[in-house]
Amino acid sequence: MKGLIFSVKRYSIHDGPGIRVTFFMKGCPLSCWWCHNPEGISPFSEKVIRTDKVGEREFSTSEEVGKYYTVENILEILEKERVFFNQSKGGATFSGGEPMLQYEFLLEALKACKANGYHTAVDTSGYSSAENYKSIIPFTDLFLFDIKHLDEARHIESTGVSNIGILDNYRLLLESGKDIMVRVPVIPGINDDPYYMEKLKKFLISTKTKSIKKINLLPFHKIGSSKYKRFNLPYRMEGIEPPAKEKMQELKELFCETGVKVKVGG
Numbered sequence: 001m002k003g004l005i006f007s008v009k010r011y012s013i014h015d016g017p018g019i020r021v022t023f024f025m026k027g028c029p030l031s032c033w034w035c036h037n038p039e040g041i042s043p044f045s046e047k048v049i050r051t052d053k054v055g056e057r058e059f060s061t062s063e064e065v066g067k068y069y070t071v072e073n074i075l076e077i078l079e080k081e082r083v084f085f086n087q088s089k090g091g092a093t094f095s096g097g098e099p100m101l102q103y104e105f106l107l108e109a110l111k112a113c114k115a116n117g118y119h120t121a122v123d124t125s126g127y128s129s130a131e132n133y134k135s136i137i138p139f140t141d142l143f144l145f146d147i148k149h150l151d152e153a154r155h156i157e158s159t160g161v162s163n164i165g166i167l168d169n170y171r172l173l174l175e176s177g178k179d180i181m182v183r184v185p186v187i188p189g190i191n192d193d194p195y196y197m198e199k200l201k202k203f204l205i206s207t208k209t210k211s212i213k214k215i216n217l218l219p220f221h222k223i224g225s226s227k228y229k230r231f232n233l234p235y236r237m238e239g240i241e242p243p244a245k246e247k248m249q250e251l252k253e254l255f256c257e258t259g260v261k262v263k264v265g266g
């Protein structure tokens with residue numbers, strides 16, 4: 001069995017505890033307006049032309065985005081980093097895209113990671129079947145779970161899918177007892193108004209269990225915007241600026257009222 005992965009990031013420190021290797025798996029059923037990994041949306045490998053500028057000159061190169069890995073390939077990569085994992089309590093994170101889209105490969109990879117003593121994290125939008133989540137729970141130490149919007153209509157508008165199943169899966173994982181870090185993208189004009197943020201804080205309090213270890217507030221940024229053209233996708237956030245530091249600080253204080261540790265950033 002093979003999984004299609006578009007990037008392998010070593011020495012990652014924002015995708016779970018310690019030093020990690022993050023595997024970015026290709027394919028996502030969502031199409032969030034603010035996605036900074038548009039290369040992860042298509043479930044197929046893609047050939048794109050990459051243009052880099054050096055001074056006044058532009059250089060174009062053809063690039064294949066997405067490469068197949070076996071579970072053994074994953075273990076070989078992780079083995080090289082074992083010393084860092086041991087020292088930092090790190091491990092492997094499966095992100096994307098949406099890693100649950102390649103659920104069968106993900107399950108095998110997680111099982112193999114656990115059998116080899118690695119801490120495992122799954123960074124997910126929550127958009128998959130409850131059965132799939134139930135299958136990976138025993139082999140996942142930590143879930144990085146995105147909550148993008150509580151309002152269903154707004155969620156459909158800005159991500160392309162309903163949030164009903166996502167929130168059901170969130171509750172399912174809360175009951176599992178596994179560690180969860182809630183990731184809240186802060187997107188100007190979409191979910192950053194005080195009324196909504198207050199509502200989200202109350203939701204997090206009302207559903208809180210000891211599973212929740214941290215809330216990460218992820219400010220919108222434009223780093224991925226230049227990739228949209230390359231992947232022939234429409235960029236919906238043109239002209240939108242990242243939230244100010246003061247705004248993120250205010251939100252941090254608001255979410256501290258949940259009694260959970262809050263961090264701005266991953």
Ligand code: SF4
Pocket residue numbers: 028029030031032034035036037038040041096097098125
């Ligand atoms: S869920 Fe994540 S990877 Fe998928 S479109 Fe949204 S931001 Fe991008």
